[in-house]
C-alpha cells in the first residue's frame with residue numbers, strides 16, 4: 027500500500043482478510059465469533075455518508091446483523107447502544123482503529139469532511155476511557 031490517499035485500496039475480500047488478521051475473528055460490536063453462518067462484513071467507523079473513506083484504517087470487521095442494525099449511527103453512540111443491549115463490544119478496538127485512522131489522515135491529508143467527525147469521536151472515546 028502506498029501513502030497516497032488516492033491510490034487504489036485492495037479489494038473488499040482482501041481488506042476483510044487483513045482486518046481479521048489485525049483484529050481477530052470476532053465482531054467488534056457484539057464480540058461473537060465469525061463462522062459460516064455469522065459472516066464477517068467490513069463496517070466503516072466513520073460512515074460513508076459522513077465522508078468516511080474505504081480505507082483499511084477506517085474499517086473494522088462486524089457481523090452482518092450489527093453492521094445492518096448500526097446503519098449510520100456514530101461509532102461512539104453505537105458502542106453505548108451495544109452495551110445497553112447487553113452485547114460485548116470491543117471498545118479498545120474502536121479506540122485503536124479511530125486512532126490509526128486519524129494518523130492515516132494526518133499522513134495522507136485530505137478527508138476534509140471526515141476529519142472533524144473523526145476528531146469529535148476520538149475526543150468522546152478518550153473521555154469515555156478515562157472515565158471508566
Ligand SMILES: [Zn+2]
Pocket residue numbers: 053054055056057058088089090091092093
Ligand atoms: Zn456483531
